[in-house]
Amino acid sequence: MIAIVLTVCLASAPTTCKEERPFFEGSFLACATQGQFIAARWLNEHPAYTLTRWRCEANKPRETPI
Structure with missing residues (x-):
């Protein structure tokens, strides 16, 4: 499975x-x-945030906060 x-x-x-x-x-x-x-749709739904980057990866558990 792939994740954005x-x-x-x-x-x-x-x-x-x-x-x-x-x-x-x-x-x-x-x-x-x-x-x-x-990404554009997500940003439209969450206007308090800005996008710094996006990537596709094999779905794995969420990483620790940046």
Whole structure:
């Protein structure tokens, strides 16, 4: 299973960052082609955050906070 991982930071506190994994079902190729759209949708739903990066990875347990 592939996961989209968004690294987001609070707009009001840019050093307060975390990883988010929005729901996604698809292949690595689908992740690579749809990731930008999924990130934009997540940001639209969470306006207090800014996106610093996103990536596709094999789904694994959530990492410790950044």
